[in-house]
Amino acid sequence: MRTLYFLLEKEFRQIMRNKGIVRMLIIAPVIQLILLPLAADYSVKNISIAVVDNDHSTASQRLIGKITSSGYFKLTGYTGSYKTALSLVEQEKADLALQIPAHFERDLVRENSQKLYVAINAIEGTKANLGGAYLSSIITDFNEQLRVDWHTTGSATGSDAPQITVAASNWYNPYMDFHLYIVPAILVTLVTAMAAMQSAFNIVQEKESGTIEQINVTPLKKHFFILGKLIPFLVLGIIIFTLGLLVGWLFYGIVPVGSLWVLYISLVDYLFAMLGLGLLLATYSATQMQAMSLSFFFINIFNMMSGAFTAVDSMPDWARAIVQTFPPSHFIRIMRMVVLKGSGVGDILYDLGAMALIGLVLNGWAILNYRKTV
Amino acid sequence: MRQLITFIRKEFLHVFRDRKTLLMLFGLPIAQIVLFGFALSNEIKNSRIAITDYSKDAVTEQLISKIASSNYFDIQRTVQSATQLEAAFKKGDIRMAVIFPANFGNDLVHTGKATIQVIADASDPNLATTITNYITRLVNDFNTQTALAAGKPLQILPEMQFLYNPELRGAPNFVPGVMALVLMLVCTMMTSVAIVKEKELGTMEILLVSPFKPIYIIISKLTPNLLISVVNLFIILILSSVFLDLHVKGSILLLTFDSILFILTSLSIGLLLSINAKTQQAAMMGSMMGMMLPTMLLTGFLFPIENMPLALQVLSNLVPSRWYFIIVKKVMLKGLGITAVWKETLILTGMCLFLFAISLRRFKIRL
Secondary structure (H helix, E strand, O other), X not given: OHHHHHHHHHHHHHHHHXXXXXXXXXXXXXXXXXXXHHHOOOOOOOEEEEEEEOOOOHHHHHHXXXXXXXXXXXXXXXXXXXXXXXXXXXXXXXXXXEEEOOOHHHHHHHHOEEEEEEEEEOOOHHHHHHHHHHHHHHHHHHHHHHHHHOHHHOOOOHHHOOEEEEEEEEEOOOOOOHHHHHHHHHHHHHHHHHHHOHHHHXXXXXXXXXXXXXXXHOOOOHHHHHHHHHHHHHHHHHHHHHHHHHHHHHHHOOOOOOOHHHHHHHHHHHHHHHHHHHHXXXXXOOOHHHHHHHHHHHHHHHHHHOOOOOOXXXXXXXXXXXXXXXXXXXXXXXXXXXXXXXXXXXHHHXXXXXXXXXXXXXXXXXXHHHHHHO | OHHHHHHHHHHHHHHHHOHHHHHHHHHHHHHHXXXXXXXXXXXXXXXXXXXXXXXXXXXXXXXXXXXXXXXXXXXXXXXXXXXXXXXXXXXXXXXXXEEEOOOHHHHHHHHOEEEEEEEEEOOOHHHHHHHHHHHHHHHHHHHHHHHHHOOOOOEEEEEEEEEOOOOOOOHXXXXXXXXXXXXXXXXXXXXXXXXXXXXXXXXXXXXXXXXXXXXXXXXXXXXXXXXXXHHHHHHHHHHHHHOOOOOOOOOHHHHHHHHHHHHXXXXXXXXXXXXXXXXXXXXXXXXXXXXXXXXXXXXXXXXXXHHOOHHHHHHHOOOHHHHHHHHHHHHHHOOOOHHHHHHHHHHHHXXXXXXXXXXXXXXXXOO
8 A cells, every 4th residue: 555655645746846737737628618618509599691682671670670579580692693692502602592572572472382492501400400490480480470461461260260379488508508517518528638648648658758668677566557647637527527517616506406426426436537548649659749648539439429529319329329438428418407406326327327427438548458569 | 841741641641540539539529529519409308297187177188188198298197196296396296286176167157267277397497388388288288179160269379390400300409519619629638638638748848849840740740630520521421321311411511621621720729739738738728628518508409599698698708619600500500601601711710710810929939
C-alpha cells in the first residue's frame, strides 16, 4: 500500500510540475463550458422565408403579416417570381420559399379550396422539419380566421364541423430552455476529453521517453503502476466535473433536481470505463502521435454519436446497438435524467450496469495487453 | 532547390516509415465519415410515446390507429395510468404521453369540441417541439378530413416540397460538416506535432545550425501533410459518392482548389501552435482538446450560427471550417459555381496567407 502512496505522490508531482498543462486542464473546460452552451442553441426561431406573392390581395397580405409576426420567421425576400425565390434558397438567404398563386383570394372564394406551395431547403433536416411544421400550423390558423371573418360567404353547416384541439404541456423544462438540455452534455464531453484521455498520453509519454523501462525493471507490481496512472486522472475528472457543476449553476442557473451523490457515483463509474479505454489505447500506441490520433477518433465519434448533439433515437438499429457500447452515451443519459427529471438510482440501473460492464471489459483487456507488450 | 527536395524526401520517409501512424491517418477519418454518414439523421421517428385512453370510443380508436400508422411514433402499451406516467418519464422509457379524457367522443359529437392532452418530456426541447408538432399535424389532418366530409368551406392546403434532400437524410448535412471538422483537426494535429517534435528530440538545433533556410524547414514539414490530406479528401469524396449517394454536383476542380486552400489554412494553424508550444503534449492538447469542441460547434453544421449571441457569431467568422462548410454545401450538394463561393474563397485565402505569414515571423531561429 505504501508503494502505491509513493507512486501517487510521484504522479501528482509530475502532473503539477507542468503548470501550463494544469492550467489548460482546469481553465479550458471552464471557459468552454461558459461559452459553448451559448453556441449550441437549437431553438429554431430565425427561419428566413422568401415569399412569392402573385396574388397581391388582402388575403395574401394578411397571411404574410401573420407569418412575420409569429416570431419564428423573418422575411428575407419578397418577389413576384418563383425563380428568384428559389435562387434565394440556393444562396442560403432563405430557408424556405412560400408561393401564393395568382388569384388566390378570388379562387378561394369561387372554388372553396386553394393550394399554397412551399419549398423547403431540406439539407438541414431539423430546421426543415420544424420550419415546415410551424408554417403549416400558421396556415391552419389563418384558414380558421378566414372562415370566421368571411362567415357569410361560406355555407352555414361547414363551420359546425367538430374540432379536436391539442392541449400540449411540457414537463421538466416548461420554458423550453435549451441550455438545460445542452449544458450537462457539454460537461460530459469536456470531462471525457480533459480527464479520461489524458491517461493515455501520460503512459505513452513514459514509453516515448523510455522511463517506462525503468519502472518495468523495478519490483513494482503492474497493477500498482496502472492504479498510479489512473487515480490522478480520476481525481482530475472529479475536480473538472465539480467545477463544471458550479459553472452550470452560476452561469446557467442549473441546479440538479436529483441528488448529487447519484451524479458522483455515476461519474466514478463513467471514469472507470473511460480511463480503461485510455489505458487500452496507450497499450496499442507507441508514440504520442498515435495515442493522439486514436483518442481523437474515439472522442469525435463519442461527441457525434452519444446523443450530446444528435439524436440517438433517429439512428438505424445497428447504429443504436453500437452506441450502447459507448460509455458517454450512458453517462449523458444519466446526467440529463438526474439533472432535469430528478431520476434516482433505480431509474438509471441499466446505464450504471452497462458502464460498469464496459469498464470491466476495457480494463481487463488493457491489463492483459499491457503484460504482453511491455 | 535541391536542398529543399532532399528535405521533403526526408520528411516523406519519416511519414512512410511509421506505418501504424500512416494507417491511422488514412483509416480513421474515412471510418468516421462512413459511420456518421450512415448513422446520423435529423429525422425524428420511432419516438416512444404512451397513449392513455379513458374514453375508448370510435373516434379515439380512429385517432390512435392514425397515430400508430405514422412511422413517427412507437407506442408503448405498458403505460396505462397516470401514476405509471411519471415513473416512465423518469426512466426515460417514453418521450411523450397522449391522453384522451373520458367522454372524448361524446363531447365531440355533442359540443363539437374535444381536447386531447399531450405531455411532452421537454428535457430535450427540440424533440418535444417536433413530436408535439407531429401530433398536432395528425390531429389537424383528421380535422380537415372530417371537415371536408362535412363540406367545410375555404380550404387552404399547403403543399410542401423538400428541396435537395427530399428524404430528410442526415448525410447531406453531416458529410460536409464532418469533412470540414475532420480535415481541419487532423491537419492541425499532424502539423502541430511536426516542429515541436524536432525541438523535443533536440534535432532542431542541427537544422538551425545548417545553412538551410527556415522557410524551407516549414515547407518540407508541410508537404507530406498536404499530400496525405488531399488523398484523404479524394477518398472521402469517392466514398460518399459510392456509399452515401452524395455526388459532387458542381465542378470538382473548384472543390479541390478550395479544399487545398482550406487544408493549407489548417496546416498553418498547426504550424503556429507548433512554433509556440514547448512540448508535443502541449501542442496536441492545444490542437485537439482546445480546438475540437469550438470547431464542432462554431462550424454551423450542428447548430445554426444565426441563433448564437452576436459575440459568438463574430467569433465563428474566425473559424476556417465555417467557410469551408459553406463552400462544400454549395459546390458539392447544390452544384453552384465560383460566382456563388468567391467570397468564402477569398476569406480562406486571406486567412491562409495571414496565418502563414505570422508563423514565418514567429519562427525562432534561436532556441
